[in-house]
Amino acid sequence: MIRKERAVLALEDGTVYRGYAFGHRGETVGEVVFNTSMTGYQEIMTDPSYNGQIVTMTYPHIGNYGVAIYDMESNKPFVRGFIGREFSDGFSNYRAQESLESFMKGHGVVSIQGIDTRALVRRLREGGVVKGVVAHRSHTHPEDAYGEFSVEEEQVLVARARAHEDIDGRDMTQEVTTSLPYAFPTLRHGKRVVLMDFGIKHTIVERLAEVGIEPIVVPAQTTAAQVMALQPHGLFLSNGPGDPAAPTYAHRTAWELMGLLPTFGICLGHQILGLAAGGQTFKMKFGHRGGNQPVKNLLTGNVEITAQNHGYAVDLESIPNGEFVATHLNLNDQTLEGMAHSRYPVFSVQYHPEASPGPHDSRYLFERFIEEINLFDGATGTPVEKVSAGRYGV
Numbered sequence: 363m364i365r366k367e368r369a370v371l372a373l374e375d376g377t378v379y380r381g382y383a384f385g386h387r388g389e390t391v392g393e394v395v396f397n398t399s400m401t402g403y404q405e406i407m408t409d410p411s412y413n414g415q416i417v418t419m420t421y422p423h424i425g426n427y428g429v430a431i432y433d434m435e436s437n438k439p440f441v442r443g444f445i446g447r448e449f450s451d452g453f454s455n456y457r458a459q460e461s462l463e464s465f466m467k468g469h470g471v472v473s474i475q476g477i478d479t480r481a482l483v484r485r486l487r488e489g490g491v492v493k494g495v496v497a498h499r500s501h502t503h504p505e506d507a508y509g510e511f512s513v514e515e516e517q518v519l520v521a522r523a524r525a526h527e528d529i530d531g532r533d534m535t536q537e538v539t540t541s542l543p544y545a546f547p548t549l550r551h552g553k554r555v556v557l558m559d560f561g562i563k564h565t566i567v568e569r570l571a572e573v574g575i576e577p578i579v580v581p582a583q584t585t586a587a588q589v590m591a592l593q594p595h596g597l598f599l600s601n602g603p604g605d606p607a608a609p610t611y612a613h614r615t616a617w618e619l620m621g622l623l624p625t626f627g628i629c630l631g632h633q634i635l636g637l638a639a640g641g642q643t644f645k646m647k648f649g650h651r652g653g654n655q656p657v658k659n660l661l662t663g664n665v666e667i668t669a670q671n672h673g674y675a676v677d678l679e680s681i682p683n684g685e686f687v688a689t690h691l692n693l694n695d696q697t698l699e700g701m702a703h704s705r706y707p708v709f710s711v712q713y714h715p716e717a718s719p720g721p722h723d724s725r726y727l728f729e730r731f732i733e734e735i736n737l738f739d740g741a742t743g744t745p746v747e748k749v750s751a752g753r754y755g756v
């Protein structure tokens with residue numbers, strides 16, 4: 363008889379799902395979200411934007427192609443936990459070095475499988491994302507890992523989920539950003555672009571380098587003066603975890619540099635541009651996470667199928683003076699997916715054109731960025747006047 367070690371997922375709303383332990387044995391707490399991608403679990407786990415979140419994969423079978431060194435989006439998993447209907451024990455793939463479970467064990471990722479993920483996702487869609495705890499019985503009862511959790515024990519876990527700090531209002535970029543600036547010696551060609559690292563994914567750096575950019579990655583707290591001292595041809599604002607309204611130092615840097623450099627923002631970077639221009643962001647009910655989000659490009663009329671991972675969105679109307687105009691719209695819920703400055707070469711998207719994992723429909727945005735950089739006469743151009751001058755006393 364196969365006996366599996368017990369595990370539970372306890373949500374702050376009191377719901378408890380009973381399943382089986384997977385990955386590192388222990389207990390974890392975080393915001394429970396869901397991702398509808400069928401593959402790409404390794405890229406999802408190592409995307410720093412998931413810092414603080416426990417990710418539920420809606421696809422029922424995860425892990426069958428193992429884990430490969432090439433598919434890391436950063437140097438470790440950032441998800442707080444992983445939830446699946448069924449995780450593979452084995453794997454079959456010539457690129458892989460290890461199984462999903464050995465990867466999770468090696469990096470302390472506490473996971474649960476064998477729960478009704480459809481019921482869980484319906485709950486998250488109807489009630490919105492909630493905090494939750496994943497706990498393994500072997501963690502608290504090593505001598506009886508196969509016994510059920512008692513109702514009292516489950517209620518303790520529910521209370522722990524409730525007591526956990528909300529992501530809303532938290533600046534998490536500081537938890538994931540690089541501590542020192544770094545460049546890539548082999549990429550010393552082309553246009554130098556400063557990449558503000560709020561939790562950047564490797565594939566973004568790769569896509570930028572592919573179009574002829576020399577990337578220099580700098581910490582999230584880097585000031586506008588420090589950016590300009592590097593004499594860049596452009597500025598890139600990366601994706602990242604947490605509430606975009608929290609890292610106000612980044613809003614300030616983005617505002618001070620607006621109009622001085624061609625700028626491209628992705629996801630958190632897009633949100634930071636909106637906030638820097640004086641706009642607001644809001645938390646969505648359950649966000650967009652997956653590889654099949656339909657986005658309409660309002661400039662061409664084309665529909666792009668996009669990869670996404672965000673829980674917040676920019677309220678375009680809140681940006682004063684029509685400084686930014688909408689360029690992309692989500693066709694599922696009509697939220698803003700992309701915008702461009704009305705006068706400066708500054709544009710951004712809420713989704714992930716680097717598409718790792720995901721469809722490649724939006725890669726043209728990297729080409730557009732290098733075109734903007736090539737057009738911009740940084741040496742002789744006069745910095746354009748700032749419409750919202752005075753916001754930061756600049």
Ligand SMILES: NC(=O)CC[C@H](N)C(=O)O
Nearest residue numbers: 601602629630672673674
């Ligand atoms: N991928 C990202 O950059 C996410 C941005 C932000 N943390 C959000 O959830 O909306």
